[in-house]
Amino acid sequence: MAEKFGGKWTLSLGILSTAFFTVITPLAIIKGGATWLIIVRILMGIGEGTTFPALSVLLAQWVPIKERGKLGALVLGGGQVGTILGNLLSGLLLDAYDWPVVFYFFGGIGLVWFVIFVSGLLPYKLLGNI
Secondary structure (H helix, E strand, C coil): CHHHHCHHHHHHHHHHHHHHHHHCHHHHHHHHHHHHHHHHHHHHHHHHCCHHHHHHHHHHHHCCHHHHHHHHHHHHHHHHHHHHHHHHHHHHHHHHCCCHHHHHHHHHHHHHHHHHHHHCCCHHHHCCCC
16 A cells, blocks of 8 residues: 555555544543444554555655665664653653543644644754755
């Protein structure tokens, strides 16, 4: 899918769908209980399923061959770091606020990321030619 439609849009629309379903998770739980939660999580998983294939296509297109190993390790290893930091931050949010805040926070970050990524306001462009 990423090779056919492009890695950028496959990744960004996958993240957008995941962010959207993350934001509506509390509503699904409150209004529909376990059944709606399961449906939302399945849809979220479909969106997340695009991430690693799209990242592979993007790395192949955007990164010079000699740098792919290092940058690939950094990008793919970042997911593990994100999981650790996400769990830590979730605990801090849960300590201070009610449980839906965790879903609104991380879903909101995903929505902001989507806007920045598709608009081209990536950090390297903000810093100029490095």
